[in-house]
């Protein structure tokens with residue numbers, strides 16, 4: 495009896511010690527050792543802008559920066575009125591974690607969606623080019639087809655000029671020759687860009703990606719889909735729900751995260767986005783995540799308002815180190831309006847890549863060309879549906895094949 499009692503007591507003690515270890519182990523990872531062990535891993539306000547000279551004290555070549563090294567002293571003056579909210583680190587729910595589809599060849603798999611919605615562009619062009627007599631009226635129709643598909647005036651003119659020249663040289667035109675020629679010219683129009691989404695930091699810290707765009711374009715959905723892409727590629731991800739303007743955005747993002755086991759850092763509704771973004775990167779560093787994805791609010795109320803808000807998020811995040819990618823999400827169905835948005839955002843932050851969403855719902859695929867021209871920045875990803883894996887790396891060849899059929 496005594497023996498059984500002793501064994502039971504020993505077991506209870508062992509369980510308590512083990513769980514204590516797990517919890518304190520976690521906390522230890524998230525907290526600077528100097529802080530009292532009871533402090534929770536929260537940040538109450540974004541730290542101040544670095545003072546001149548401080549950056550020099552934190553050389554970028556450092557092998558690994560820890561949280562305490564990148565944090566600024568608490569007594570430093572904050573750059574804005576101190577936000578006293580406490581971003582909360584949400585534990586991902588344990589239940590079944592999904593295994594996202596591999597990303598290689600996604601555009602090819604999803605091409606039916608492009609072909610379905612956009613054959614008015616590619617097929618229309620092919621039909622026109624196949625006419626026996628390519629007179630002025632036909633060339634005008636070709637031009638109109640391109641303009642209607644939102645290709646933009648200058649690229650349309652360029653393409654038509656090149657096509658006219660090459661068709662003349664070609665003499666007789668077989669359908670295969672025409673298809674080949676059109677394919678080549680459309681691919682050339684899409685340009686030769688590096689379309690890699692840069693999710694790796696040159697340092698030993700997580701890659702940090704900020705996702706910006708007007709609300710409703712598909713920003714949060716894209717952030718969630720991108721998290722899946724990264725998880726599918728074997729990376730660990732922390733999400734920052736810095737869109738505190740739209741009530742459901744943080745819940746929405748957290749749900750995306752939970753499905754693939756990615757932690758979401760969030761704060762109170764209407765809270766300070768910069769504070770949450772800062773905390774998300776801090777959490778990413780603490781848990782040695784590969785990538786931190788930050789969803790932001792895109793209120794296009796005034797350019798100054800947007801500039802203040804996004805600019806601040808960027809500056810505060812950059813206290814941890816430079817951003818590796820700033821993705822602008824544009825809704826392909828909004829045409830010229832999307833271009834105006836692109837212009838405004840580009841003035842506010844340095845966009846490094848474009849995500850065109852809802853390409854499944856438009857015949858205006860030419861916006862890919864127009865927006866790249868507008869910003870001089872490549873389309874890196876395209877959204878082709880509302881499904882969790884309907885986000886594909888943009889590949890010009892596969893895209894054009896989907897437009898004109900092969």
Ligand code: GDP
Pocket residue numbers: 707708709710711712713714715716740743850851852853854855876877878879880884
């Ligand atoms: P946010 O306000 O910019 O964060 O927008 P959301 O991410 O909430 O997306 C707005 C709506 O667009 C949602 O209903 C999404 O499911 C939908 N959406 C996002 N991307 C795509 C896409 O590529 N195709 C389609 N058809 N719908 C999309």
